[in-house]
Amino acid sequence: MEEKQQIILTNQDGATVAGAAPTFFVILKPPGNSKTDQGILVTNRDACALASSVSSPGKSKGKSCLPADCTVGGITVTLDNNSMWNEFYHRSTEMILTKQGRRMFPYCRYWITGLDSNMKYILVMDISPVDNHRYKWNGRWWEPSGKAEPHVLGRVFIHPESPSTGHYWMHQPVSFYKLKLTNNTLDQEGHIILHSMHRYLPRLHLVPAEKATEVIQLSGPGVHTFTFPQTEFFAVTAYQNIQITQLKIDYNPFAKGFRDDGLNSKPQRDGKQKNSSDQEGNSVPSSPGQRTRLTESEASEIQLSDSDPLSRGHETPGKDLEKPSLMIKRDIVGFMNIDSALEVPQLKQEVSERLEDSSPG
DNA sequence: TCCCCTTCCACTTTTGAATCGG
């Protein structure tokens, strides 16, 4: 029997306007008897302001490299794989959504400094809508195409090592490669629910664990939120931009089978990739050796970091990942458009119903 | 017809148990 920590997400004011994340609570409940619960409540207020600096969609984003550092309240978070994110960002990053959940690539990996070494923190990641638009790919760039679907609130990814001390978080990179995205609004695996053809921005929240036995505002004192515009992406169910596809194939080890480096290529696919890559003038080099923005060493470093001992020790997959005391991710159930928090089992069905009810289309 | 989504496929890496040797 797995030991799980229940998480209930509630929406305080019930708003579901895309692009403006309303206040909500994250309630972490230890398994078992609710009388002994010491819930952790997190609220999020005015979080949309954080995304205000995100660039507009369109044909050009400039080719400058966006900064890897973000400092708030003396705490500095550095986007570890910044060069790769920028590489994708300049071509409008796309992330695949699947029913069973798909990992992000690139994923978010941070270095953190400035924490209190002895204090415990909870690291929370969520993904917020950038604006109120639905988008379409016109063959060359993304353009608005109607109004956005209401954002599914309350789905967050709590780092499995949470809570841990500031010293722990600072002595190695913090990775979120286990985070999965889905377009299944009935998802019960705790994956982050997004809408296809919409635009999103990941956010990292640092929550002091000592204060987390009470209600905490994610944007309130003591809680710091970090965003990196270069991590913005369009959610899709199938890749739209062939350049993004090529970058994924070039850099993602799991996609090695699609590389046209001679050994693993499939003739059928080779032809298509090469032919379509000159859709735009600035085509992506079809082979990794021709890349210019990311050096070979950079790329390999980023790829290796997936299995990097530092990251591995921190993000130990499999059994080690699932701390008995904090089986968090799979218990993130959803958000409730009500003031009271229900127990998880009965919540699951209600969540889906409420979501559908609150979706005017 | 077009656009978007789902499913299946071939391929890869990752993981963990089994085995081997010192």
Added chain:
DNA sequence: ACCGATTCAAAAGTGGAAGGGG
């Protein structure tokens, strides 16, 4: 018997192709 290294099969993660539905 113990421990570390190696091997191997299963599991999980990829993008592409094909087909379906609105």
